[in-house]
Amino acid sequence: xxxxxxxxxxxxxxxxxxxxxxxxxxxxxxxxxxxxxxxxxxxxxxxxxxxxxxxxxxxxxxxxxxxxxxxxxxxxxxxxxxxxxxxxxxxxxxxxxxxxxxxxxxxxxxxxxxxxxxxxxxxxxxxxxxxxxxxxxxxxxxxxxxxxxxxxxxxxxxxxxxxxxxxxxxxxxxxxxxxxxxxxxxxxxxxxxxxxxxxxxxxxxxxxxxxxxxxxxxxxxxxxxxxxxxxxxxxxxxxxxxxxxxxxxxxxxxxxxxxxxxxxxxxxxxxxxxxxxxxxxxxxxxxxxxxxxxxxxxxxxxxxxxxxxxxxxxxxxxxxxxxxxxxxxxxxxxxxxxxxxxxxxxxxxxxxxxxxxxxxxxxxxxxxxxxxxxxxxxxxxxxxxxxxxxxxxxxxxxxxxxxxxxxxxxxxxxxxxxxxxxxxxxxxxxxxxxxxxxxxxxxxxxxxxxxxxxxxxxxxxxxxxxxxxxxxxxxxx
Amino acid sequence: xxxxxxxxxxxxxxxxxxxxxxxxxxxxxxxxxxxxxxxxxxxxxxxxxxxxxxxxxxxxxxxxxxxxxxxxxxxxxxxxxxxxxxxxxxxxxxxxxxxxxxxxxxxxxxxxxxxxxxxxxxxxxxxxxxxxxxxxxxxxxxxxxxxxxxxxxxxxxxxxxxxxxxxxxxxxxxxxxxxxxxxxxxxxxxxxxxxxxxxxxxxxxxxxxxxxxxxxxxxxxxxxxxxxxxxxxxxxxxxxxxxxxxxxxxxxxxxxxxxxxxxxxxxxxxxxxxxxxxxxxxxxxxxxxxxxxxxxxxxxxxxxxxxxxxxxxxxxxxxxxxxxxxxxxxxxxxxxxxxxxxxxxxxxxxxxxxxxxxxxxxxxxxxxxxxxxxxxxxxxxxxxxxxxxxxxxxxxxxxxxxxxxxxxxxxxxxxxxxxxxxxxxxxxxxxxxxxxxxxxxxxxxxxxxxxxxxxxxxxxxxxxxxxxxxxxxxxxx
Numbered sequence: 001x002x003x004x005x006x007x008x009x010x011x012x013x014x015x016x017x018x019x020x021x022x023x024x025x026x027x028x029x030x031x032x033x034x035x036x037x038x039x040x041x042x043x044x045x046x047x048x049x050x051x052x053x054x055x056x057x058x059x060x061x062x063x064x065x066x067x068x069x070x071x072x073x074x075x076x077x078x079x080x081x082x083x084x085x086x087x088x089x090x091x092x093x094x095x096x097x098x099x100x101x102x103x104x105x106x107x108x109x110x111x112x113x114x115x116x117x118x119x120x121x122x123x124x125x126x127x128x129x130x131x132x133x134x135x136x137x138x139x140x141x142x143x144x145x146x147x148x149x150x151x152x153x154x155x156x157x158x159x160x161x162x163x164x165x166x167x168x169x170x171x172x173x174x175x176x177x178x179x180x181x182x183x184x185x186x187x188x189x190x191x192x193x194x195x196x197x198x199x200x201x202x203x204x205x206x207x208x209x210x211x212x213x214x215x216x217x218x219x220x221x222x223x224x225x226x227x228x229x230x231x232x233x234x235x236x237x238x239x240x241x242x243x244x245x246x247x248x249x250x251x252x253x254x255x256x257x258x259x260x261x262x263x264x265x266x267x268x269x270x271x272x273x274x275x276x277x278x279x280x281x282x283x284x285x286x287x288x289x290x291x292x293x294x295x296x297x298x299x300x301x302x303x304x305x306x307x308x309x310x311x312x313x314x315x316x317x318x319x320x321x322x323x324x325x326x327x328x329x330x331x332x333x334x335x336x337x338x339x340x341x342x343x344x345x346x347x348x349x350x351x352x353x354x355x356x357x358x359x360x361x362x363x364x365x366x367x368x369x370x371x372x373x374x375x376x377x378x379x380x381x382x383x384x385x386x387x388x389x390x391x392x393x394x395x396x397x398x399x400x401x402x403x404x405x406x407x408x409x410x411x412x413x414x415x416x417x418x419x420x421x422x423x424x425x426x427x428x429x430x431x432x433x434x435x436x437x438x439x440x441x442x443x444x445x446x447x448x449x450x451x452x453x454x455x456x457x458x459x460x461x462x463x464x465x466x467x468x469x470x471x472x473x474x475x476x477x
Numbered sequence: 478x479x480x481x482x483x484x485x486x487x488x489x490x491x492x493x494x495x496x497x498x499x500x501x502x503x504x505x506x507x508x509x510x511x512x513x514x515x516x517x518x519x520x521x522x523x524x525x526x527x528x529x530x531x532x533x534x535x536x537x538x539x540x541x542x543x544x545x546x547x548x549x550x551x552x553x554x555x556x557x558x559x560x561x562x563x564x565x566x567x568x569x570x571x572x573x574x575x576x577x578x579x580x581x582x583x584x585x586x587x588x589x590x591x592x593x594x595x596x597x598x599x600x601x602x603x604x605x606x607x608x609x610x611x612x613x614x615x616x617x618x619x620x621x622x623x624x625x626x627x628x629x630x631x632x633x634x635x636x637x638x639x640x641x642x643x644x645x646x647x648x649x650x651x652x653x654x655x656x657x658x659x660x661x662x663x664x665x666x667x668x669x670x671x672x673x674x675x676x677x678x679x680x681x682x683x684x685x686x687x688x689x690x691x692x693x694x695x696x697x698x699x700x701x702x703x704x705x706x707x708x709x710x711x712x713x714x715x716x717x718x719x720x721x722x723x724x725x726x727x728x729x730x731x732x733x734x735x736x737x738x739x740x741x742x743x744x745x746x747x748x749x750x751x752x753x754x755x756x757x758x759x760x761x762x763x764x765x766x767x768x769x770x771x772x773x774x775x776x777x778x779x780x781x782x783x784x785x786x787x788x789x790x791x792x793x794x795x796x797x798x799x800x801x802x803x804x805x806x807x808x809x810x811x812x813x814x815x816x817x818x819x820x821x822x823x824x825x826x827x828x829x830x831x832x833x834x835x836x837x838x839x840x841x842x843x844x845x846x847x848x849x850x851x852x853x854x855x856x857x858x859x860x861x862x863x864x865x866x867x868x869x870x871x872x873x874x875x876x877x878x879x880x881x882x883x884x885x886x887x888x889x890x891x892x893x894x895x896x897x898x899x900x901x902x903x904x905x906x907x908x909x910x911x912x913x914x915x916x917x918x919x920x921x922x923x924x925x926x927x928x929x930x931x932x933x934x935x936x937x938x939x940x941x942x943x944x945x946x947x948x949x950x951x952x953x954x
Binding site: 368 | 750751753799839908
C-alpha cells in the first residue's frame with residue numbers, strides 16, 4: 001500500500017479506540033479536542049513531541065478576533081463582523097476562501113468568549129504603542145494593516161489583536177491554559193506518538209491512525225473521525241524547495257520542529273487536496289520603532305514598492321516575493337532611530353546620490369525616487385503609496401542611511417500558510433471538492449483564513465476557531 | 478468509493494484491454510502512444526472529443542528545442558545542452574525541476590530528429606522578423622527572452638523555436654502528422670471516451686480506466702500503465718478561482734475545451750500530488766511590431782517594472798501577477814506604430830504630465846520615470862532594466878500616448894502551467910515523492926519544464942518529449 005495510508009483489513013487489531021483522534025497538540029489540536037469533548041465524544045490526542053504546545057507555545061500568543069468582542073467593547077472600540085470581513089477579504093491574499101472568512105467573522109466574538117471560558121485570561125486594556133506583541137500585559141493591540149491604505153478606505157478599522165494577559169510572548173500562557181482545559185475536559189493525551197499512516201476502509205473512509213512510539217507501532221481506531229492539527233511545513237526543505245524556494249533564504253523559520261508537513265502529506269495520501277502551498281507569512285520587522293515608518297523602502301531599482309506604514313507582515317511578503325528579497329529602508333539623519341530588530345546599516349552617504357552609489361542602485365534612481373517622495377511629503381501627501389500623513393516628512397537631512405532589508409542582512413521571519421483544503425466544517429476536501437469521509441483538519445496543516453497579506457493572530461485565531469468546529473464535526477462523524 | 482477512483486474488485490468485466498492506455502490525444506498523448514508502440518506495447522487512446530488534436534491543434538505549433546538540433550545547425554546557430562539548461566533554469570520561474578530540465582536539454586536534439594522521423598516537416602531556414610510564430614514557412618525563430626537581460630549574460634543565446642513547415646499557426650499541421658504517425662504505428666484511437674475514473678487494485682496500483690461513451694460506461698484494462706495527457710485547467714473556473722483568480726480576468730484562454738482539469742483531478746484522486754497550480758503562461762503581445770519595444774511599460778504608480786524587450790510571454794506574467802493587470806505602454810510620436818494586437822489607446826497628452834493626469838497616475842510619477850529613462854536612453858543605456866540598446870531612445874516628441882495594457886483593455890492570453898508532479902520517467906509522484914504504481918502523465922496535465930517565465934514552444938516541447946518517455950515507461954510497466 002502507498003505510504004501514509006494503511007488499509008483497515010491490514011490492521012490486525014486496534015490498540016486503542018476513541019470517538020475522535022486528534023493528531024498534534026498545538027492550539028488547533030487543543031481546540032479540536034475541546035470541541036469534540038463538548039459534543040460528548042471520547043478523545044485521544046496523538047502528539048509526536050513529548051508534550052503539547054507545538055508552534056503555538058513558541059508564538060507571540062496573539063489571536064486575531066473581532067466583530068465586536070467583549071474585549072474590544074471594554075476597550076471602547078466598535079467593530080462589526082462586516083467590517084472585519086471586508087478587511088480580511090481585501091487583505092488576505094488573492095484568493096481567500098470567502099465562506100471560511102465569513103464564518104470566522106460571524107463567530108469571532110463568541111469564540112473570544114469561549115477562549116475566556118477555557119481559562120485564557122485577557123486584560124481589558126488597549127496598548128497603543130506598537131503593533132503585534134505588546135511589552136505590557138495589555139489585552140488588545142493593532143496587529144494588521146487596518147489603518148493603512150487601501151484597507152482604511154474599505155472597512156472601518158478596529159484593533160483585533162487579542163493577547164493573553166502577560167507581558168511579551170504570551171504563547172506559552174495561552175497553551176498552558178488550553179492544555180489545562182484539555183486535561184480537565186478528559187481528553188487523553190498520548191505523547192511521543194508520531195502518526196505515520198491513516199487507516200482507511202474499503203470505501204476510502206478514514207477510521208483510524210497508525211502511530212509510532214519508541215519504534216513500536218500502535219493502531220488507534222477513530223469511531224467518528226480523525227482531525228489533523230499537525231502544523232505547516234516550514235521545516236520541510238523538500239516542500240519549500242518546490243513550493244516556496246525563496247523562503248529557504250529567510251533567516252528565521254517560525255515553527256516548532258514538528259512543522260515538517262507530515263500531516264499535510266497524510267491528508268494528501270488519504271485523498272485530500274491542498275491549497276496555497278506557495279503562500280507564506282513573511283515578517284520583516286524593520287519599522288520598529290514606528291518612527292522608522294517615515295523612511296522609504298526601495299528595491300534594487302531604487303523604486304518604492306509598498307506603503308511603509310503597512311504591517312510588518314506585509315512588508316516581508318512584498319519584499320521577498322515582489323522584490324526577491326532585495327530592499328533597503330532609506331532614512332535621513334532627522335528620522336533615524338536605532339532599529340529594534342534589523343540593525344545592519346548597508347550604506348551611508350552625504351547625498352542620496354552617494355548613498356545610491358554605495359548600494360549599487362542604478363545611477364539616478366534613488367535620487368529620482370526621493371525627489372518625488374519629498375515633493376509630496378512636504379505637503380503631507382503620498383499619492384503613490386498613500387502612507388499615512390503622520391509618517392510623511394521629506395528626507396533631506398544628511399547623512400542619509402540605508403538599513404539593510406535584504407534576506408542576507410535582515411530578519412525575514414517565515415511560516416507557511418498553505419495546506420489541506422477544508423470546508424467551513426473542517427472537513428478535508430478531495431480534488432473534486434467532496435469531503436474525504438472521516439477526515440478533518442485545522443490550523444496550519446490547512447489553508448485557512450489568510451492566503452497572504454498576513455495579520456498577526458490569524459493562525460492562532462483560525463486554528464482554534466476551526467479546530468473547535470472540526471472537533472465537533474468529527475464527534476458527530 | 479471516492480470520485481475519480483474505481484476499485485478493481487468493483488469492475489465486473491473489462492470491455493477492452495491494452496498494455497498501455499493513453500488518456501487524451503493532443504501532442505503529449507500522441508507522443509505517449511508512439512513511445513509505447515516503439516517499446517512493443519499495444520495501445521488504446523481514450524479521447525473525450527470526437528477526434529484527436531486537443532489544444533495542440535489550436536496552437537501556433539512552435540516546439541522549444543535546442544542544444545544543437547539539426548535545424549539549428551542547418552541555420553548556422555551554435556547551441557549546447559548546457560546553454561539551453563542555463564537559460565531554462567534562469568527563466569522558468571522560481572522553482573523549475575532541475576532534473577527534468579536537464580533531461581529535456583540533453584535529449585532535445587535527438588527529440589527533434591524523432592519528430593522529423595514521425596513525419597513533422599521543418600524547413601531549414603531562419604526567420605529573423607518576429608518572435609514566436611513566423612508568418613512564413615521558415616523553421617527556426619526566436620521564441621523566448623534569450624537575448625534579453627539577464628539571460629544573455631548567463632547563457633549564450635540561440636533561437637530555439639522549431640516551427641513545422643507551413644505559414645502561420647502550424648499546430649494543425651503538427652497534429653495531422655503526429656496523428657498519422659499514431660495511426661501508422663497501430664495505436665487504437667477510441668474517440669468520445671471521457672475517462673471518469675482510474676481503476677486501482679488493492680495495493681493502489683492503477684490498472685485501468687473507466688470511460689463514458691454516449692452515456693454508457695466502458696472499463697478498459699491497462700496491463701502496463703495509464704498515461705494521463707489530458708491538458709491543463711484553463712477552462713475550469715473553480716480551479717482558477719482558487720489557484721489563479723487573476724486569470725479569470727484574462728480575455729483569452731488558450732486551450733481546447735478539454736482543458737478542464739479533469740485529468741489532474743483523476744491523478745490526484747488516485748494518489749498523485751500536484752505542483753505549481755498557481756503558475757500560468759500569460760502572453761501580452763503589446764510590443765508587436767517590435768519597434769514598440771522602444772516604448773516604456775509603466776504600472777499604476779507610473780513606475781517601470783520590466784525590460785520592455787522581454788518576450789511577450791514574460792510581459793504578461795509581470796503585468797498580471799506583479800502589477801495586478803494594470804499597465805500601459807507609453808510611446809511618443811516618433812516611435813508610435815500601429816500595434817498588431819493591442820489596439821486601444823488609453824490616453825494621449827501633449828506632455829508626460831498631461832498623459833499621466835489622463836491616466837490617473839500619481840502626480841509627477843510618469844514625468845519622473847521618463848526623465849530618468851530619457852537621460853539614460855540618450856546615452857544608449859538602461860541601467861534600471863537593461864533593455865537592449867537597439868530599443869533605447871528618449872521619448873520626447875509630442876504627442877505622447879499610452880497603449881492600454883490593462884486586463885480590461887488588452888489581450889492577456891493565458892494557459893495553466895501547473896499539474897501533476899511527475900519524475901523524469903513520466904511517473905506520477907505522490908505526496909511522499911514516490912511513484913503511484915501504473916500511473917504516468919505528460920503535457921500540461923503535469924507541471925513541466927516551465928513554472929513561469931514562459932518561452933513559446935515549451936508545452937509542445939516538453940509534452941512530446943516526456944510524453945514519449947512516459948509511453949515507453951508505461952509499456953514496460
